[in-house]
Amino acid sequence: MINFKAIIGNNLNPKSFLGGLFFHPIKHVYNLLKSHEYRRLVIYNTLYGRRSRYNDELIKCCGRKLNVPDVASFISMYEEIFINKIYEIDSISPRILDLGANIGMSILWFKKYYPNSNIVAYEADNKIYKYLKNNVAGYNNVKLHNIAVWHEDTVLSFFSEGADAGRVDEHSSVSTMSVQAKDIRNILKEEGPFDYIKMDIEGAEALVLPACRGMLADTNYIFCEYHSTEGEEQKLDEILSLLRDEGFRIHIQPITISNQPFLKRSIKVGFDMQLNIFAWKDKSEVA
Numbered sequence: 001m002i003n004f005k006a007i008i009g010n011n012l013n014p015k016s017f018l019g020g021l022f023f024h025p026i027k028h029v030y031n032l033l034k035s036h037e038y039r040r041l042v043i044y045n046t047l048y049g050r051r052s053r054y055n056d057e058l059i060k061c062c063g064r065k066l067n068v069p070d071v072a073s074f075i076s077m078y079e080e081i082f083i084n085k086i087y088e089i090d091s092i093s094p095r096i097l098d099l100g101a102n103i104g105m106s107i108l109w110f111k112k113y114y115p116n117s118n119i120v121a122y123e124a125d126n127k128i129y130k131y132l133k134n135n136v137a138g139y140n141n142v143k144l145h146n147i148a149v150w151h152e153d154t155v156l157s158f159f160s161e162g163a164d165a166g167r168v169d170e171h172s173s174v175s176t177m178s179v180q181a182k183d184i185r186n187i188l189k190e191e192g193p194f195d196y197i198k199m200d201i202e203g204a205e206a207l208v209l210p211a212c213r214g215m216l217a218d219t220n221y222i223f224c225e226y227h228s229t230e231g232e233e234q235k236l237d238e239i240l241s242l243l244r245d246e247g248f249r250i251h252i253q254p255i256t257i258s259n260q261p262f263l264k265r266s267i268k269v270g271f272d273m274q275l276n277i278f279a280w281k282d283k284s285e286v287a
Helices: 004-011 017-034 036-048 071-083 105-113 126-135 184-191 236-245
Strands: 057-061 064-068 095-099 118-122 142-145 148-150 154-159 177-183 196-199 221-229 249-254 271-280
Touching: 017 036, 036 057, 036 071, 057 071, 064 071, 064 126, 071 105, 095 105, 095 184, 105 118, 105 126, 118 184, 126 142, 148 154, 148 184, 177 184, 221 236, 236 249, 236 271
Parallel strands: 095 118, 095 196, 118 142, 148 177, 196 221
Antiparallel strands: 057 064, 154 177, 221 271, 249 271
């Protein structure tokens, strides 16, 4: 068999003319041969890539038939979670707090790669929660809550986008529902400790994560998707300060990119910047 990895890695520079012509097709073929999940992604794009948004679909994934409210959102999540494996950690049976579980793609991935994991999941959107509950039904050690996560116990206005971008919106005049919200500190006290916290709560992380100060001694991994809301004060420094003070090392990946941010920023569902923040405790440094 041709060693595509060797060809890609050693003989073709993707930035050269020749490499630009051949790099991506060869990489595509290599991934098709190597990865079952990549083949599934190609199938999803072929079958569903041109479907209109915000229509229910029944899609086979992880040996299940998933109810999906928006195909474009599903494909994006599948690529990020199953192909790029952004949630992968060095652990066998972690105890996971999944904040913003959406339709359950993160839980499906966790249970595939960490079948002995114990998961507590929160999803605020009442409509999306129904998909979540159906899609992960039958898994052991998975506890679901149809509650928003906040820095206090309260009731909040919630904008339901219909897919993966529903969010708490205290100032919106078009919020579609009210949701019960629970203080993150009470969650950590009552259901923790957690080895791993995954947080994708569409802007609420700016208040929720700093509220965890002093309560992360047993947490070794945190994934946080950071959202900068257009026209509002940015809180990235507070999040990074909290993670540093709690003993985490940090790696950041951009999700949205504005090529000329001084002149024009890319705005997506109200956010002018989105980042993936990976935080972990370096055991060698602690020792």
